Each structure stands twice: as C-alpha cells, then as structure tokens.
Amino acid sequence: MNLVPLLVLAFCLYRTDGDQNRTDRYFNRSSPVLLDLDLDLSAVFRRVDPRFLSVTIDASLAAEERFMLLLRSQKIQVLTKALSPAFLRFGGTRQDFMVFTPQKSQLDAGLADESYDSSLLPWWVEKQLKEDWTQQQLILRGEELQRKYHRVQFSELTVDLLHSLTNCSGLDLIFGLNALLRTADNSWNSSNARTLLQYCESKQYHMSWELGNEPNSFEKKAGVRVDGYQLGLDFTHLRKIMSESKLYRDAGLYGPDVGQPRDHKTDLLEGFLESGAEAVDALTWHHYYVNGRDTSLEDFLDPEVLDTLALKTNEVLETVKRVSPGKSVWLGETSSAYGGGALGLSDTFVAGFMWLDKLGLGARLGLDVLMRQVLVGFGSYHLIDKDLNPLPDYWLSVLYKRLVGPEVLKVQATQASFGRSKRVRLYLHCANKKSYRSGAVVLMSMNLSKKPARISVPALISNSTVDAFVLQSDRQGEEGLYSRSVKLNGEVLKMVDDKTLPSLSGVHQPPAEHLQLPGYSLAFFVFADAKAPACN
Structure with missing residues (x-):
C-alpha cells in the first residue's frame, strides 16, 4: 500500500x-x-453473481461499422480487462434495426485478430475515428430526438471485434438480436438470426444471446406492437434454435429487456413470463432514475430520487415471484438518466452517487447482475470518454471490482x-x-x-x-x-x-x-x- x-x-x-x-x-x-x-x-x-457489475456497448457504435474498429484500441482493451469478471452486452435501441449481412467487410478483417497484443489499431486510424465519432454522435442524437431509425447492416467484422475484445479481456459476450424482424402473423422471423448463429458457431465463438430491446417501446419507435405473451413465444423459438446447436444448446439466453414499470404496470412482463420464462436463464429489465433532458444536479444528490430504485425493483421482483418464482432477475441496462444521459452530469463526478448507490442497493434488494450503460459509445453516461480516457464512474467501477465480494x-x-x-x-x-x-x-x-x-x-x-x-x-x-x-x-x-x-x-x-x-x-x-x- x-x-x-x-x-x-x-x-x-x-x-x-x-x-x-x-x-x-x-x-x-x-x-x-x-x-x-x-x-x-x-x-x-x-x-450476487461474481459478474454483478457488468457493462454494455450500445449497438449504435455499429450504425457505421468502421467505428467498431475502436474496439481494437489498446487503451480500450486494457480498460475493459480491468473490469473482469463481467458480462459485456451488445444491444440497445438500434439492435432492433440491425441486420446481419455476411460479406466480409472491406475494412481490414485482420484487425479482428483474436490475439490480445497483435493487430492493434494503428494510431492514425484511431485518431481519425475519434475525430469522426464526434460528428457521428450528432447524427445519432438527431435520430434519437426524432425517433427515426434506419436499418443498419453489419458484417462479420462487428461480431469478430466484439468477440475479440471480450475474449482478450476475460468478459462474457451477450449479443442482442433484432426482434423487430416479424412474419405476416407477427411472430418473430428468425432467418437472419439463424445465419448469424451459424457464422458464430463456425468460428466457435462462445457467447450468450438476447432478443429485442425494450419491447414496450416497439410501437413508438417502429410502429410494431408485440404483446408479452407473443414475445415469450419468440424467446421459446430462439431457445429451440439454440438447442439444435452443439455450441449454443447450453448457452445463456436473457430477456426481455423490458423498460421499468410505469404507473405500476407490469403487463408485458407478466405475459412474457407466462409463455417464455422457461426459455430464459435470467429475466432482464432496464432502469434509469431521471430524464436526461430535464434533470438537475439536485436530482443526482436527492435521496428520494435514489430510493425510486427500490420501488421499481420491488415491483419487478414481486411480479417475477408471483408468475415465475425462483427466476434470477438482472438489470440488463442501467445508468443515471435515460435519453442518452444528462449532458454535463452523467459523465461527471456527481454521477458516482447514483452508480455506487445502485450497486449497493441493487445487490441488497435481490438483483443478481447490473449492466452499466455504457462502456464506450453514444451518449453522456459512458465510462470512457470520446478520447478513450476513463471517467470518474470507470474508476469507481474498477475499485468496486477489486474490493467488493x-x-x-x-x-x-x-x-x-x-x-x-x-x-x-x-x-x-x-x-x-x-x-x-x-x-x-x-x-x-x-x-x-x-x-x-x-x-x-x-x-x-x-x-x-x-x-x-x-x-x-x-x-x-x-x-x-x-x-x-x-x-x-x-x-x-x-x-x-x-x-x-x-x-x-x-x-x-x-x-x-x-x-x-x-x-x-x-x-x-x-x-x-x-x-x-x-x-x-
């Protein structure tokens, strides 16, 4: 010492x-x-799970696939490794607009090499990507505000880079699949997911899966309504596909990543549990304290705001206990403020109070895993800034990992x-x-x-x-x-x-x-x- x-x-x-x-x-x-x-x-x-403190990378990073190359930055690799053991979830709003298009991207596929030390991102490429990311964030922010999301095609490179990062850093990858691909009878169209799973199995990528992000907002962001019972059937279908794979028959499946209860309603969650509880290894939901567009410093220090986590968590836990007792419950995505975070607050020292309190209170209440939005990428609630330097909540997270059992x-x-x-x-x-x-x-x-x-x-x-x-x-x-x-x-x-x-x-x-x-x-x-x- x-x-x-x-x-x-x-x-x-x-x-x-x-x-x-x-x-x-x-x-x-x-x-x-x-x-x-x-x-x-x-x-x-x-x-709690030893990977209790886990992290996410938002799917928006792949909205233009070249930005995924940032995951080959030596700094990101080192910072990610310090958070092990943990899950790394790749998902978010844009996962339900992503379509796997196998084509071996024209980008340098060698940069997805599995070795921790080789094929690191050249400094001049990293510098250009960081500069361009500032402009890309403005585009993504505009889509968020207008709720107009375009379909994103991603290639093998995205999966290769994600797996390489988690494999080298000792994290466990959870990949979020697109649930808005629907058939004429409004059931999930699994054809694209099958193609992706087949590719990942051919590469022997050990990983887990999710299906859809915040299904309660599907209608608002895509004009598609899916009730909880149908969503449970979709997960059961995905579990059947996984069971046909030697590699993924015992892999994790988590969901439905529903938003936090509003007006004490958990209808979608209950419907999902009735038909899909057996398909998932843990039930996931999302929690944010405040709206990032109209919050204040006072909110971040308000004990009553922090206590709302207990209210929302208990509502979810009571629903799960009633419909599917014994099912593990995770916060599949969480941070301080929704809407990409609160500018000038969610990435500053004061955000640490919400984060540490959520870690302490969440564990005490009965949550088994918390996935922090976001390790690197879009928004103001990241742990690593646009220059790839660690922010206060990153250091808080690393200390938690080293000290807390x-x-x-x-x-x-x-x-x-x-x-x-x-x-x-x-x-x-x-x-x-x-x-x-x-x-x-x-x-x-x-x-x-x-x-x-x-x-x-x-x-x-x-x-x-x-x-x-x-x-x-x-x-x-x-x-x-x-x-x-x-x-x-x-x-x-x-x-x-x-x-x-x-x-x-x-x-x-x-x-x-x-x-x-x-x-x-x-x-x-x-x-x-x-x-x-x-x-x-």
Whole structure:
C-alpha cells in the first residue's frame, strides 16, 4: 500500500482522543454528522453473481461499422480487462434495426485478430475515428430526438471485434438480436438470426444471446406492437434454435429487456413470463432514475430520487415471484438518466452517487447482475470518454471490482435523534477474496451532503486495521461535482500510459473508533481483520 502523509488526507481515520481541533482542521471547521453503525457479520444476507457489475456497448457504435474498429484500441482493451469478471452486452435501441449481412467487410478483417497484443489499431486510424465519432454522435442524437431509425447492416467484422475484445479481456459476450424482424402473423422471423448463429458457431465463438430491446417501446419507435405473451413465444423459438446447436444448446439466453414499470404496470412482463420464462436463464429489465433532458444536479444528490430504485425493483421482483418464482432477475441496462444521459452530469463526478448507490442497493434488494450503460459509445453516461480516457464512474467501477465480494451483509446507520440517515448511505459486503483474506469486510459509503460525516465503528470490528479508499472530485465544493476527474486519497487518477493503470492503493490505518467521511465523497473502507464468520 502507498502510505500518504496523514496531514494531507482530508478523510483521515484515527483513534478518538478528544482533539476537536484536529477534526475541525480536516473538515473546514464544519460540525460533522454523527452516525452509529449497526451490522451483522454472522451470516450472508444474499449473494450476487461474481459478474454483478457488468457493462454494455450500445449497438449504435455499429450504425457505421468502421467505428467498431475502436474496439481494437489498446487503451480500450486494457480498460475493459480491468473490469473482469463481467458480462459485456451488445444491444440497445438500434439492435432492433440491425441486420446481419455476411460479406466480409472491406475494412481490414485482420484487425479482428483474436490475439490480445497483435493487430492493434494503428494510431492514425484511431485518431481519425475519434475525430469522426464526434460528428457521428450528432447524427445519432438527431435520430434519437426524432425517433427515426434506419436499418443498419453489419458484417462479420462487428461480431469478430466484439468477440475479440471480450475474449482478450476475460468478459462474457451477450449479443442482442433484432426482434423487430416479424412474419405476416407477427411472430418473430428468425432467418437472419439463424445465419448469424451459424457464422458464430463456425468460428466457435462462445457467447450468450438476447432478443429485442425494450419491447414496450416497439410501437413508438417502429410502429410494431408485440404483446408479452407473443414475445415469450419468440424467446421459446430462439431457445429451440439454440438447442439444435452443439455450441449454443447450453448457452445463456436473457430477456426481455423490458423498460421499468410505469404507473405500476407490469403487463408485458407478466405475459412474457407466462409463455417464455422457461426459455430464459435470467429475466432482464432496464432502469434509469431521471430524464436526461430535464434533470438537475439536485436530482443526482436527492435521496428520494435514489430510493425510486427500490420501488421499481420491488415491483419487478414481486411480479417475477408471483408468475415465475425462483427466476434470477438482472438489470440488463442501467445508468443515471435515460435519453442518452444528462449532458454535463452523467459523465461527471456527481454521477458516482447514483452508480455506487445502485450497486449497493441493487445487490441488497435481490438483483443478481447490473449492466452499466455504457462502456464506450453514444451518449453522456459512458465510462470512457470520446478520447478513450476513463471517467470518474470507470474508476469507481474498477475499485468496486477489486474490493467488493459477491456476499451481501446487513448494515444500517442511524443518526442521533434523527433516526436513519438519508444523505449518508452505506452498504456492506464481504471483501473480494482475490484482494483480501477470508473474513475481511468492505463498507461502501457515500456522503450526498457537503457536510462531513463521522461514523462510529462498532466494537465488533473496532480492532481491525482499515484500508481506506476515498474518492473526491479534483475540485472543491459544488463546482467539483461537475468535474470529469476524480481523486483517490488525494491523488488525481489517470492512466500511466495507454497500457498501464495507476496502482489504486488504499491508505492503511490502525484500528479506529470512527470513520471520517468528507462531504461529497464516495469511499470503500476495508476492515481486513474483521474475521467475519459470514466471510470465512
């Protein structure tokens, strides 16, 4: 661990010794919110998939196929590999306008080579693609606003590049098929999908599948109405096709990627489960907190907005439990704001509060996988920007991967005389056993207020050393919430070079009676010596 002098750390962990002056010095003489921590280390509350934090690449990247070549960027490969284990879902609105057209693209097919190190994208090609992508995003944005989508033809190159990226980085590819190809009787026309599966099988591409994206909006975006029961029959048809393949008979099939419940209605979801539940390995739905076109900074920090995830999730879980009990439920696509994200918010430091809270709350509520929209590509909610540099939520995601295990534990924080705290939100997991020995636990923490918080450590873990990983904006105050840079323990995070991430070290501290959480901060506190029975 890199030890940084304590005096420069705004979040210092220390033994309480009555030195109020020292506390004031760290927290700009603002009286901290005092919280008591109550936790249960005796048993695992629930367990999520090891690939719980997963990512997407939006199908819009293939709207002009040459942009798929960006996936051969060495920087993207390195950044993607750091998120393993995870699923990588290729889908979104434009997947239902994509048609596989085998033709071996005139683009250099050698750039889809399976080797991690060979056939990297030449720097001048990458530079031109990044410059052109800015203009392409304007075109895609126009289509989104007008809801006028044109049919997109993609060749073997798109599939080759996606498989190469996931194969080299250790992610599991999920490919979204077009569900708007319909027959005269409005059932799914599977002929194009058969051609694609045959090609992928010929290449021995191990991958999973989806069918359709947000079928509840088919009529609005394409003038086609498909009810849930018919959609379930379509998935059953796809499962039959997969069962005829030696390679894909046991492959994953996920869906229906329905939008979140509106006005407490889950009709399409119920119809799908009645006819298609047996066909899918997990049920998928989408969640966004706000409309990216009319949201505000205040929404991103509002505990009531964050709590809407619980409302929507419980509606879905109750429907699944009633119609198809035991079926795994995933967020197949999710981020802060729908409509491509909120410009100037969804790709900045403040978006981390929604993201970390969704990871913590989603795991506790009963979701098994969350797929973050989007790793790279269209919109303002990406993890990697147009210059292929990692944004704050990327660094948050990598820290989560390294520190947080799949075992969810119970924890609650109460504020003296005020009951449960609303602006300090805490979640507890066993620590990742690849990074820490058995018995270690990690407290995920966030402070939505500018006022610092002081968390009392219960006797159960007060004798444990603590590794602190505290994320703050590189700028002070509210202005810093709009920043696209983030500091870990006082150091701005950035890649060392195109193939090297920084060390992402925590600050090792002796046992303490309190944790200090600065205003507007996100943190992981790892209690390495907790000896939690649930984590052994």
